[in-house]
Amino acid sequence: MGYKRKQYFGLGLTVLFMVLLMGIVLIMMQSIKDNMLEIVQDRYHKVNEATEIRQQIYLEDRNMLNLMNGRSANTNNDFVETSAEDITLLNTKIADLEVILNTNKAQSLIKEISNGYAEFAKMETEILTVYNNNGSTQELQAIYNDGAANRTVLLSKIDEFKDYQESLMGDALSGANATYKQLVIALILVVSVALILIVSVMLWIIRSTTRNINSIVDVIKDVDFNNLAEVPRIQLDSNDEIGDIARSFNSMAASLENYTSKEKQFVEEISEQSWVQSNSAEIIKLYGRHVSISALSEQFIKKVVTATNASFGAFYLMDETGKESVFKKVAAYADSETGRQTFTAGEGLIGQTVHDKKMIVLNSVPEDYRLISTGLGEVKPKSVLIAPILVKDDVVAVLEIASIKEFTKADQKLIENVLETLGIGIMNILGRMEVERLLLESQAQTEELQTQSEELQAQSEELQTQTEELRMINEQLEERTNDAEFKTEELVTVKEELEEQAKQLQLSSKYKSEFLANMSHELRTPLNSILLLSEMLADDLDAELSPEQKEFAKVINSSGNDLLNLINDILDLSKVEAGKLEISFEEVYLSEFVDRLKRNFTQIAKSKELDFDINYADDVPPIIYTDEQRLQQIMKNLLSNAFKFTKEGKVAITVNKANAEEVSQLPLSNHADIWVKMSVSDTGIGIPADKHMMIFEAFQQVDGATMRKYGGTGLGLSISREFSQLLGGMCKVESQEGEGSTFTIYIPNLPGGIPLIGIDNTEEEQASTTGTEVPEYELNESAVSAEESTPQSPSTVLQGKTVIVADDDYRNIYALKNALAKEGMNVITAENGAECLEKMKELEHFDIVLMDIMMPVMDGYETIKRIRTMETHNDIPIIALTAKAMKGDRDKCIEAGASDYISKPLKLDQLLSAMRVWLS
Numbered sequence: 001m002g003y004k005r006k007q008y009f010g011l012g013l014t015v016l017f018m019v020l021l022m023g024i025v026l027i028m029m030q031s032i033k034d035n036m037l038e039i040v041q042d043r044y045h046k047v048n049e050a051t052e053i054r055q056q057i058y059l060e061d062r063n064m065l066n067l068m069n070g071r072s073a074n075t076n077n078d079f080v081e082t083s084a085e086d087i088t089l090l091n092t093k094i095a096d097l098e099v100i101l102n103t104n105k106a107q108s109l110i111k112e113i114s115n116g117y118a119e120f121a122k123m124e125t126e127i128l129t130v131y132n133n134n135g136s137t138q139e140l141q142a143i144y145n146d147g148a149a150n151r152t153v154l155l156s157k158i159d160e161f162k163d164y165q166e167s168l169m170g171d172a173l174s175g176a177n178a179t180y181k182q183l184v185i186a187l188i189l190v191v192s193v194a195l196i197l198i199v200s201v202m203l204w205i206i207r208s209t210t211r212n213i214n215s216i217v218d219v220i221k222d223v224d225f226n227n228l229a230e231v232p233r234i235q236l237d238s239n240d241e242i243g244d245i246a247r248s249f250n251s252m253a254a255s256l257e258n259y260t261s262k263e264k265q266f267v268e269e270i271s272e273q274s275w276v277q278s279n280s281a282e283i284i285k286l287y288g289r290h291v292s293i294s295a296l297s298e299q300f301i302k303k304v305v306t307a308t309n310a311s312f313g314a315f316y317l318m319d320e321t322g323k324e325s326v327f328k329k330v331a332a333y334a335d336s337e338t339g340r341q342t343f344t345a346g347e348g349l350i351g352q353t354v355h356d357k358k359m360i361v362l363n364s365v366p367e368d369y370r371l372i373s374t375g376l377g378e379v380k381p382k383s384v385l386i387a388p389i390l391v392k393d394d395v396v397a398v399l400e401i402a403s404i405k406e407f408t409k410a411d412q413k414l415i416e417n418v419l420e421t422l423g424i425g426i427m428n429i430l431g432r433m434e435v436e437r438l439l440l441e442s443q444a445q446t447e448e449l450q451t452q453s454e455e456l457q458a459q460s461e462e463l464q465t466q467t468e469e470l471r472m473i474n475e476q477l478e479e480r481t482n483d484a485e486f487k488t489e490e491l492v493t494v495k496e497e498l499e500e501q502a503k504q505l506q507l508s509s510k511y512k513s514e515f516l517a518n519m520s521h522e523l524r525t526p527l528n529s530i531l532l533l534s535e536m537l538a539d540d541l542d543a544e545l546s547p548e549q550k551e552f553a554k555v556i557n558s559s560g561n562d563l564l565n566l567i568n569d570i571l572d573l574s575k576v577e578a579g580k581l582e583i584s585f586e587e588v589y590l591s592e593f594v595d596r597l598k599r600n601f602t603q604i605a606k607s608k609e610l611d612f613d614i615n616y617a618d619d620v621p622p623i624i625y626t627d628e629q630r631l632q633q634i635m636k637n638l639l640s641n642a643f644k645f646t647k648e649g650k651v652a653i654t655v656n657k658a659n660a661e662e663v664s665q666l667p668l669s670n671h672a673d674i675w676v677k678m679s680v681s682d683t684g685i686g687i688p689a690d691k692h693m694m695i696f697e698a699f700q701q702v703d704g705a706t707m708r709k710y711g712g713t714g715l716g717l718s719i720s721r722e723f724s725q726l727l728g729g730m731c732k733v734e735s736q737e738g739e740g741s742t743f744t745i746y747i748p749n750l751p752g753g754i755p756l757i758g759i760d761n762t763e764e765e766q767a768s769t770t771g772t773e774v775p776e777y778e779l780n781e782s783a784v785s786a787e788e789s790t791p792q793s794p795s796t797v798l799q800g801k802t803v804i805v806a807d808d809d810y811r812n813i814y815a816l817k818n819a820l821a822k823e824g825m826n827v828i829t830a831e832n833g834a835e836c837l838e839k840m841k842e843l844e845h846f847d848i849v850l851m852d853i854m855m856p857v858m859d860g861y862e863t864i865k866r867i868r869t870m871e872t873h874n875d876i877p878i879i880a881l882t883a884k885a886m887k888g889d890r891d892k893c894i895e896a897g898a899s900d901y902i903s904k905p906l907k908l909d910q911l912l913s914a915m916r917v918w919l920s
């Protein structure tokens with residue numbers, strides 16, 4: 001039994017006896033209470049009632065005597081008047097008393113009392129009758145005397161009834177006393193037994209617990225904390241908490257042993273690394289002490305074999321004097337005449353090492369491998385290590401060592417460390433040897449020339465000069481080697497700094513994108529209500545506003561749209577700069593494209609009284625492949641600027657096919673077979689020559705006066721230039737101040753497209769995407785055809801329909817509610833998704849739901865999903881409304897179950913059109 005169960009058992013036993021004791025006490029007390037209630041409420045009541053009956057009979061008897069004797073006329077009159085009531089009252093008391101009697105004797109007595117009183121009442125009635133008839137006293141006396149015997153019996157029976165009830169009261173009191181004595185005895189017995197059992201259980205719990213704890217303490221005392229590799233275990237197999245402690249201790253002991261083992265292993269690894277580093281440093285010091293390959297290789301092989309405790313070693317150096325490269329043995333340790341002296345690439349293990357440029361370690365040595373000779377005989381090696389020595393990925397030498405034991409990882413690491421720099425040391429020595437060879441040759445030639453005639457003295461001096469130059473070249477080579485090592489370290493440092501700057505730049509770009517996306521959302525939300533309400537006021541369907549007030553509303557609406565365009569321009573430029581704008585290449589019909597531009601700007605030209613010409617060359621291809629949306633935005637920006645800065649004259653669009661010379665300097669000049677040149681010219685204010693580059697920068701215009709006079713943000717040309725470059729072309733300007741300007745863009749025909757600017761489905765892409773990426777409202781073809789073919793008129797489709805508007809912004813709710821109410825719709829509003837679901841459950845019928853996406857408590861996505869799971873409303877049209885017009889938002893809304901999607905700020909005509917489509 002567990003420690004906890006023992007505690008529960010002892011406590012439960014105590015509680016059990018307390019409950020038993022309480023039950024006995026309650027039973028006894030209930031018995032005493034019943035006896036007392038019987039005495040007080042039953043017996044005493046009956047005695048009291050009997051006493052009142054006797055007193056009433058005595059009073060009536062006295063009144064009859066007074067009546068016969070003529071005393072107290074007032075009392076007699078009262079008696080005569082109340083006699084009937086007193087008889088009735090007394091009969092009622094006797095009847096009530098008869099009902100509550102529970103013994104045969106009592107019932108017999110009360111019956112006799114009832115009969116006796118009936119005779120008594122009869123006598124009383126006769127006396128009153130005679131009295132009322134003015135009978136004589138003798139007649140009254142005779143009637144009274146006739147009932148004397150009955151009266152005496154009646155009173156005796158009443159007294160007998162009282163005595164009987166009082167005896168029963170005495171019996172009940174005796175029973176209560178007896179019950180009390182039994183209660184005291186029972187309490188003493190139960191408490192004694194409970195104390196004995198409780199003390200026994202507690203002693204059993206304490207002894208069993210103490211025994212287990214003592215066994216644990218003994219094991220803990222035996223733990224040697226200076227040697228935790230082996231910790232004793234507690235041999236206690238119990239299922240209680242003490243057993244859990246024992247098992248936890250054993251688990252801790254295992255953890256300590258494991259930790260000690262890992263600590264020992266870590267110390268060994270540190271020692272191994274220290275050994276490798278110290279031996280590597282000692283061996284690398286040899287590189288600068290020797291000037292010949294033989295001396296370096298002999299010292300090197302000696303140090304390596306000694307450090308790795310090997311038994312044999314050989315050093316092979318590449319010799320390129322022949323037709324093919326041969327590796328010759330130049331140094332050995334414990335060498336003998338057996339074995340090969342030369343190898344070629346790919347021949348044997350050494351040749352294979354040269355071919356693979358990797359270290360080979362053999363722990364299973366072939367049978368024909370050479371034996372290691374000692375004074376006592378020959379021993380077969382157990383492990384062989386062959387490693388190439390590389391310089392710029394070329395093998396210049398090979399190291400081979402053998403041992404009668406296996407090479408450890410530390411040995412292999414040591415070999416790798418020293419071989420990384422050995423190649424450079426070998427090349428330095430070879431370079432010095434070559435210089436010395438040249439120097440010796442030069443000296444020999446000098447001695448030979450000294451024996452020749454004076455005519456050759458000039459040549460001798462020249463050779464001496466060459467010798468000096470060679471020496472200087474050698475010094476320069478050494479300096480360059482040192483410079484190369486220093487520059488390598490600098491490059492590593494620069495690389496790390498560039499990587500850190502790249503991370504900071506990426507993080508900065510992410511913060512910028514998130515800020516711009518949040519700014520867009522926060523500005524679009526109030527803009528939605530501003531544009532809706534101002535549009536409603538400007539339309540003035542009820543004709544309640546004056547022309548001046550309607551003009552105010554149009555100005556507010558126009559300003560709101562200007563602010564929306566500014567937001568989109570800023571975010572578009574940000575996307576281009578961040579490299580997160582997607583380009584989609586498709587067929588563009590140029591003639592239709594230019595016609596749309598003409599239709600869009602003809603009204604502006606008329607309002608400013610300007611000529612608007614279109615010049616379309618015959619050699620222009622009918623179709624090119626490019627991104628039509630970006631091309632249209634470029635041309636709209638250029639045309640907007642042209643009309644803005646032109647007061648009189650004309651604006652013209654010219655479309656030509658570009659020649660090869662015009663696009664020869666562009667990156668894609670060799671990748672596109674056709675280039676189209678589009679120019680927008682005007683007769684406006686023109687641009688100074690020194691400002692031609694500045695105007696393409698973000699937020700820049702010619703000067704401050706231009707911005708104050710003509711307005712604008714200075715973003716249009718920046719976006720146009722960036723978009724034209726993204727399409728593979730360019731944008732340029734030709735202008736003189738006061739003579740107008742001509743902006744020209746060159747667009748390549750790219751049927752296969754160009755690589756997308758890195759867009760992944762990530763948070764950064766979504767954060768930097770604006771409403772320009774996703775149209776504010778898109779109707780599929782079936783929806784458009786449904787609207788066109790519906791027989792109902794637009795003004796009647798919405799009338800009488802019920803719409804639920806779910807939006808947490810009260811301004812948007814106010815604007816939508818008023819706009820839809822003017823269309824004759826019943827509008828139900830909800831401030832979040834949860835409230836929308838409640839309203840849907842309360843309503844018996846509604847026709848459509850306008851659902852905001854970003855709401856507290858429950859957002860639009862979750863609300864739409866829950867609506868689609870309802871049995872009754874899963875097919876109701878739902879139009880998602882959101883101020884986050886990002887590329888992925890439309891797909892998320894449709895995936896959640898929305899019927900359609902509109903981005904804020906809303907255009908009332910678009911919203912009403914969409915609603916008519918879904919309600920038709």
